[in-house]
Amino acid sequence: MTGQHESTGPDPALSSDSVRRVSQYQTAGTNARLRLFALLAAQGVPASEADDLVAALEAGAVSGAQSEVVELDGMAPAARGELFADGWDEGVTAVSEALVGIADRDWSRRGGRSAGAAELAVHIADVRQRERADLVRLERFVREAVLPGTHPHTMARRRVLEALGEAGGLCAARTRNADGDVVVCTLGAGHYDPDDRPPFRDGKPGGWHKADASIWNDLGAPCIPHTAL
Numbered sequence: 001m002t003g004q005h006e007s008t009g010p011d012p013a014l015s016s017d018s019v020r021r022v023s024q025y026q027t028a029g030t031n032a033r034l035r036l037f038a039l040l041a042a043q044g045v046p047a048s049e050a051d052d053l054v055a056a057l058e059a060g061a062v063s064g065a066q067s068e069v070v071e072l073d074g075m076a077p078a079a080r081g082e083l084f085a086d087g088w089d090e091g092v093t094a095v096s097e098a099l100v101g102i103a104d105r106d107w108s109r110r111g112g113r114s115a116g117a118a119e120l121a122v123h124i125a126d127v128r129q130r131e132r133a134d135l136v137r138l139e140r141f142v143r144e145a146v147l148p149g150t151h152p153h154t155m156a157r158r159r160v161l162e163a164l165g166e167a168g169g170l171c172a173a174r175t176r177n178a179d180g181d182v183v184v185c186t187l188g189a190g191h192y193d194p195d196d197r198p199p200f201r202d203g204k205p206g207g208w209h210k211a212d213a214s215i216w217n218d219l220g221a222p223c224i225p226h227t228a229l
Contacts, residue, residue, distance in 0.1 A: 030128065036054060037054070062103040075088075142163060143164065170187070173216075177214045183214045193206070193207025
């Protein structure tokens with residue numbers, strides 16, 4: 001026994017919606033932070049040292065995420081074209097700089113966060129208020145700046161709608177494209193009509209399924225057929 005825990009699949013307690021799942025992580029992190037402060041206080045760790053330790057952990061976690069984001073620079077799918085690649089790299093840079101700013105903010109919040117139960121109660125209320133405000137700002141940014149830049153019936157738009165929790169009306173059929181990537185139909189649920197055959201690769205899927213350049217029906221071996229939602 002090594003004591004290591006290996007995940008065997010998605011945690012059923014977590015939401016399948018990415019925005020809601022982030023909110024769950026934030027709540028769990030806040031509760032863990034308060035629990036850690038209480039444990040350190042019980043062991044006689046000075047409040048200032050406890051604050052430094054927690055701030056270092058939080059800033060380090062964000063910097064780890066930033067390191068992974070930076071590795072995505074230059075990794076845009078070549079088949080999507082130069083313009084897509086430029087936008088991809090600019091997005092990576094913007095997210096990377098935002099994460100560095102968050103790490104700086106976490107590091108600067110040392111001092112005073114573990115000074116008694118009353119102050120901790122005020123702190124958790126403040127944290128949750130800021131988290132809600134951050135989620136509101138993020139949703140507004142996605143809705144106003146990201147969603148309008150996506151084209152109808154594309155994977156990019158579907159991903160944005162999934163992040164906003166608004167993809168429930170889309171078809172659930174999926175298949176694998178020539179590169180082996182899983183693609184999910186981007187049309188509305190219930191659209192499928194096997195007799196409504198589209199001209200090949202003209203972007204008009206008729207009753208068949210469509211995701212970006214992929215058009216397919218329910219008869220292909222690698223397909224998961226459309227089911228009513």
